[in-house]
Amino acid sequence: MIKQVRLLLAILLLSLVGCTAAFWYFERPASLVDALWWWVVTSSTVGYGDVVPATLPGRAAGVFAIIVGIYAYTYAITLIIQRVQEMMEAEERGLLQVTSAGNVLLCEYTAYADELIQQHKAEGVFKDREIVILTALVDRLPYRQHRFVYGVPINPQALQRANVSQAAHIFVFSNERFREPDKKTLHVVSRIMRFNRSAPLFVELNDPQHPMLEQLPRPVIVMKTEDLLQAALQHRFMDAGRYLEQVKDG
16 A cells, blocks of 8 residues: 555656646746646646646646546545455454543453343443454454454453453443353453553453452453353343442452
């Protein structure tokens, strides 16, 4: 993209200098400003007609300016559209950096995470906070109104792209594909704590008394998988408001 832009600018500069110089030499306009103005309206094919060439070399310069202008401006529009499409595709695939702060970060996109999103949609649990979904379980943006970062939550680069250090609330859901999901979940939690030392952490565990909890540098709020399952069967999250109250009380 950078090489294409440089080439485009070089072509336009060549046209500007060459055609303006030729128009100035052969047509003798009232001022250099008039010559520059002629090149702008000619190369853009607007052609107001207030400054026009009368000699054959001047008209030849005008034809060259028109041809270059049609190519350059059309190509510029193509590059802009291409860049916009690339940005939209990168956002869809979760490859962009999250820059906003105070977000609600959901690590792993599971059925329980989806129930939390639905509760937020229905009840506005997190008010105006943006939801960021960090997961490799899907490869496309699951909800257009929320942010998506593709990657495994334990990966430092993925956590940084999700702007974990600036998150206001963090939910870590269990990935049951692993043989010992609780150990994997708590490993993710320990990695998150390196980047964010203050946000409350809501952690899904099969065993709410898991011995590895004592090895964490600060306490977390445990969400028991069995309770989440019962709530999900009723198509609701296990009272996210109650968890937030725990944070306030704590």
